[in-house]
Amino acid sequence: MKPENQAASPGFFTSKLNDMVGWARKYSLFQYPFVTACCGMEYMSVACAHYDIDRFGAGLPRFSPRQSDVLMVVGTISHKLAPVLKQIYDQMCDPKWVVAFGVCTCTGGFYDNYATVMGIDTIIPVDVYIPGCPPRPENVLDGLMKLQEKIQRQPA
Numbered sequence: 001m002k003p004e005n006q007a008a009s010p011g012f013f014t015s016k017l018n019d020m021v022g023w024a025r026k027y028s029l030f031q032y033p034f035v036t037a038c039c040g041m042e043y044m045s046v047a048c049a050h051y052d053i054d055r056f057g058a059g060l061p062r063f064s065p066r067q068s069d070v071l072m073v074v075g076t077i078s079h080k081l082a083p084v085l086k087q088i089y090d091q092m093c094d095p096k097w098v099v100a101f102g103v104c105t106c107t108g109g110f111y112d113n114y115a116t117v118m119g120i121d122t123i124i125p126v127d128v129y130i131p132g133c134p135p136r137p138e139n140v141l142d143g144l145m146k147l148q149e150k151i152q153r154q155p156a
């Protein structure tokens with residue numbers, strides 16, 4: 001196709017719309033913090049002025065899953081808590097994303113017992129894993145940027 005006709009082709013508008021929606025979505029993330037254990041302290045420090053998660057458009061947590069698009073699972077998840085986590089995930093509207101914050105949520109961590117879920121991806125799909133016990137705030141921001149890249153690539 002000649003360059004002068006490219007702007008008029010349907011593919012041009014579709015790809016530009018995808019780019020625009022991806023850009024808007026990745027800088028307007030509303031988190032639902034599902035915080036259960038010690039990783040919560042590090043989660044709070046990411047939100048404070050020194051690390052300033054607001055730079056990434058993710059500064060405002062929501063405490064209703066229906067108003068959230070990123071489920072931030074922070075801390076150890078027990079089998080007793082697993083149905084609650086699943087219900088909260090189900091209550092979120094699409095598109096939605098899940099971040100596993102800390103090694104307990106990623107794999108169960110050092111817990112190896114009957115009560116602990118060995119990774120939240122056995123219950124709900126996970127988009128980004130942030131390892132560490134607890135992860136440093138820099139790791140959390142790195143994970144958030146990886147999520148933004150994924151959101152940008154996702155079709156509108």
Ligand code: SF4
Binds near residue numbers: 039074076133134135
């Ligand atoms: S990963 Fe470490 S800091 Fe985080 S909840 Fe588990 S034990 Fe606590």
